[in-house]
Amino acid sequence: MDKIKQFVTDFGWPRIIIFLFLLFLFIAAPFVGVRIDASISDVFNRFGQNALFVLAMVPMIQSGCGLNFGLSIGIIAGLIGSTLSVQFGLTGLMGFFGAVALAIPFAVIFGWFYGLLLNKVKGEEMTIAMYVGFAGVMFMCIMWLILPYTNSTMVWGYAGKGLRTTISVEGYYRQVLNDFWAIRIGTDFIFPTGMLLFVVFCAFLMWLFLRTKTGTAMTAVGSNPDFARASGISADRMRTVSVIISTVLGAVGIVVFQQSYGFIQLYTAPLAMPFAAVAAILIGGASVNKATMVNVLVGAFLFQGLLTMTPSVINSALKTDISEVIRIIVSNGIIIYALTRKTKVTK
Amino acid sequence: MKQVIDPKVRTRRLLVRAALIVVFAGLVVLMFNLGKLHTFILDNKNLADGSLTAARGGNLVSIDGREASEIYPGERSMEKVKGQRHTITVTSLSGTDKVVRRISLDLDSEMMLVSLPRLIAGKEPYMEVFVPLNVVTTAEERAGTDNSFTSPEAGGTDPVVIPTP
Amino acid sequence: MSGKKSLGRFFTENAVVIIFLALTIAAIPPSGLSFQYIIQEMITRLGRNTFLVLALLLPIFAGMGLNFGMTLGAMSGQIGLILAINWNIGGVEGLLFAALVGTPISVLMGYICGAVLNKAKGREMVTGYILAFFINGVYQFVVLYMMGSIFPIKNPAIVLSRGYGIRNTLNLENVRQSLDDLLMLKVGGFLIPVATFLIIGLLCVFVVWFKKTKLGQDMRAVGHDMTVAEAAGVPVDRTRIIAIIISTVLASFGQIIFLQNMGNMATYNAHDQTSFFAVAAILVGGASVKKASIPNVIIGVILLHVLYVVTPRAGQNLFGSAMIGEYFRQFIGYGVIALTLVLYAWKARQGAARAREGLRGGNSATAAAGTAAADTAKGGAK
Numbered sequence: 056m057d058k059i060k061q062f063v064t065d066f067g068w069p070r071i072i073i074f075l076f077l078l079f080l081f082i083a084a085p086f087v088g089v090r091i092d093a094s095i096s097d098v099f100n101r102f103g104q105n106a107l108f109v110l111a112m113v114p115m116i117q118s119g120c121g122l123n124f125g126l127s128i129g130i131i132a133g134l135i136g137s138t139l140s141v142q143f144g145l146t147g148l149m150g151f152f153g154a155v156a157l158a159i160p161f162a163v164i165f166g167w168f169y170g171l172l173l174n175k176v177k178g179e180e181m182t183i184a185m186y187v188g189f190a191g192v193m194f195m196c197i198m199w200l201i202l203p204y205t206n207s208t209m210v211w212g213y214a215g216k217g218l219r220t221t222i223s224v225e226g227y228y229r230q231v232l233n234d235f236w237a238i239r240i241g242t243d244f245i246f247p248t249g250m251l252l253f254v255v256f257c258a259f260l261m262w263l264f265l266r267t268k269t270g271t272a273m274t275a276v277g278s279n280p281d282f283a284r285a286s287g288i289s290a291d292r293m294r295t296v297s298v299i300i301s302t303v304l305g306a307v308g309i310v311v312f313q314q315s316y317g318f319i320q321l322y323t324a325p326l327a328m329p330f331a332a333v334a335a336i337l338i339g340g341a342s343v344n345k346a347t348m349v350n351v352l353v354g355a356f357l358f359q360g361l362l363t364m365t366p367s368v369i370n371s372a373l374k375t376d377i378s379e380v381i382r383i384i385v386s387n388g389i390i391i392y393a394l395t396r397k398t399k400v401t402k
Numbered sequence: 403m404k405q406v407i408d409p410k411v412r413t414r415r416l417l418v419r420a421a422l423i424v425v426f427a428g429l430v431v432l433m434f435n436l437g438k439l440h441t442f443i444l445d446n447k448n449l450a451d452g453s454l455t456a457a458r459g460g461n462l463v464s465i466d467g468r469e470a471s472e473i474y475p476g477e478r479s480m481e482k483v484k485g486q487r488h489t490i491t492v493t494s495l496s497g498t499d500k501v502v503r504r505i506s507l508d509l510d511s512e513m514m515l516v517s518l519p520r521l522i523a524g525k526e527p528y529m530e531v532f533v534p535l536n537v538v539t540t541a542e543e544r545a546g547t548d549n550s551f552t553s554p555e556a557g558g559t560d561p562v563v564i565p566t567p
Numbered sequence: 568m569s570g571k572k573s574l575g576r577f578f579t580e581n582a583v584v585i586i587f588l589a590l591t592i593a594a595i596p597p598s599g600l601s602f603q604y605i606i607q608e609m610i611t612r613l614g615r616n617t618f619l620v621l622a623l624l625l626p627i628f629a630g631m632g633l634n635f636g637m638t639l640g641a642m643s644g645q646i647g648l649i650l651a652i653n654w655n656i657g658g659v660e661g662l663l664f665a666a667l668v669g670t671p672i673s674v675l676m677g678y679i680c681g682a683v684l685n686k687a688k689g690r691e692m693v694t695g696y697i698l699a700f701f702i703n704g705v706y707q708f709v710v711l712y713m714m715g716s717i718f719p720i721k722n723p724a725i726v727l728s729r730g731y732g733i734r735n736t737l738n739l740e741n742v743r744q745s746l747d748d749l750l751m752l753k754v755g756g757f758l759i760p761v762a763t764f765l766i767i768g769l770l771c772v773f774v775v776w777f778k779k780t781k782l783g784q785d786m787r788a789v790g791h792d793m794t795v796a797e798a799a800g801v802p803v804d805r806t807r808i809i810a811i812i813i814s815t816v817l818a819s820f821g822q823i824i825f826l827q828n829m830g831n832m833a834t835y836n837a838h839d840q841t842s843f844f845a846v847a848a849i850l851v852g853g854a855s856v857k858k859a860s861i862p863n864v865i866i867g868v869i870l871l872h873v874l875y876v877v878t879p880r881a882g883q884n885l886f887g888s889a890m891i892g893e894y895f896r897q898f899i900g901y902g903v904i905a906l907t908l909v910l911y912a913w914k915a916r917q918g919a920a921r922a923r924e925g926l927r928g929g930n931s932a933t934a935a936a937g938t939a940a941a942d943t944a945k946g947g948a949k
Contacts, residue, residue: 172909185693186901200891330700387698433656
């Protein structure tokens, strides 16, 4: 009994409620005429689309920078990479990895500056990250309008300049990961093997990294700054490294998202993306200063499951579009829950 | 840490709070009464039974001393008013007849159809509740907002009116 | 201190204002707008926005940073307006009715917000921001699903045709500019909504008076140092909650004033950018996270809104695209908030570091510089 109690306090009531709610949705789905195989397929797909964003939260949480509300910086780098890839006419797997390769240098540079900035503002990282992200997105909005892209699939037809709001990657790298070794069962169930393998691979790399010397040093900076200082670890350097990794993962994440979703979304689309990732990792059981791979995978699965299942099940059951509201309340509720937990304030 | 409060202070506090709530409720009711809008539909048509006809040449109607509007026979005009007590002044455009009527409305009467011929003749009831036949329905709007996970709408909700030079 | 040095200090302390002023002035000529137009627009926007921005002051005094939770107040005010429209209450009385209805709701919201922020000391701002999203969900639930189904709505014109939920856009015709028109003066070709400005003036007087009360003093003590205040017997948590409650109630009034001037209300979006505009304005006016004054508010509203008026036209004329101006002003808004927060956090850290060095017994000059910097950093609401 004590064990259960301990588990409940560790895991937190909100998460258990969300888990039970999701379970309920899956059970209820067939009764309201929602195809369970299509739903599960959808959940897997969305899990793969978003898991890297959630994974991107880990390094900064570990190094004590808090939740990365400025993930949009990484997403912007990814958008630059993917638009360049399309501009150069790279197709297929080449297009995808080209986009990733082109995005990473930008991500590293952005991440480096972003990290330097966050080192100057310890204790206030989250609010500032949020606004730096917003400002970055708005700045890139201007850039998308004036950068000299020429590929006719991307540029507004009538003006001849300025990128479209959404760009189809059909014929470039649409679904290249999803279709890789994809398993089809029946008409509605598709298991996106390639994408999930890629995600697991990235998560595994992160897991490995956290066990390297740099990785443990990074965790030490976050969890025990005094000890870290005593053992001669440069806190600022470790924090910068964590921000860079987070930014790179954001960049790769958006390319993965695009290949599955089929479109590059520019302009203000990245504004809201960090919030979903933050909510997901917190639902997975992470706190503001501790996160594990389990948190990432469970969180991404629960959150995306919730996002997929609530609209289909609730809407067909109640004949309203109330799921949107449930989504807002649940995802922001969990962030508040995490922010109000008693944790030591990083200085 | 429990503070010991003097019972005298407590009763006084309670009284003050109760008084505040009463004042608050009073203000709400007062504003409701003062600000409640009613719509008069001033109808200058001959009565169906032909017993009364609209003044030939039409009337000048003024409500609560506002600028008068001309209403010709067979016409209707709409006026919005605030509050429940009103004065309607009707002057015939041709002659010098002038009728002043004081009207007191119910709080929940939204639209009142006022028959001018009856009002001039002083024949009760010159006022009846008007129920619009069909409520104007505009095209269906999309309920809720899309993409409202966070909704920092980048489009900007601040409408900048760009003047045409 | 030499004149040169104090000039330098003036520039660093007012960097944001000066950069912003330069940007704004640079953007005026290419916009091609006449001064006549800009000034009229400024008068209107001062009346429209100042009240909302003033609502931010008290939490800053109490050391809680920028109250992003003011959106909660805005939503309460909107509920008041929806009910005023529902019962067809018009004119200034309609606005007062909306404010009266909004008051208890915003007190409750403010209490919730304050209690939550007390549990998240040290990260009030981000928590307030997310809390606004959360309550936005609750607001949508109430307005979009409960109104017309559980709460009866009398006026069919504001209900969605599916039978419940309020329409996306509400016409505030009955209360439109009723406060502004109450006492509209025409001075030298400019229309001045005197009544609105009187109310704003009253609020300013209230703020000045409030700072001198016992509660106001407590608030400043809490803002200065929570532990010291606690030790001195100031009920810290309670004071913080009161600061947020007052701010939330003021925000609800402010939103009503804002919307009566706009004349329309986007039921589900009108509050989205409330805190963004208010926070950007107060920061542009030279306030920081811990220090703000009434002049900051007024200067900020003017500067931010001049920029907002001129940039789309400037973008159109310079780059042939109004969208560039549109994005630019958004970028500037977010950028200013980020920049001010960064400058503040940076200064605070520098001050702390120098003060530490000073304590370690560095030479007297650095010690003096350190305390001076620490003073600037602490800033104390003046």
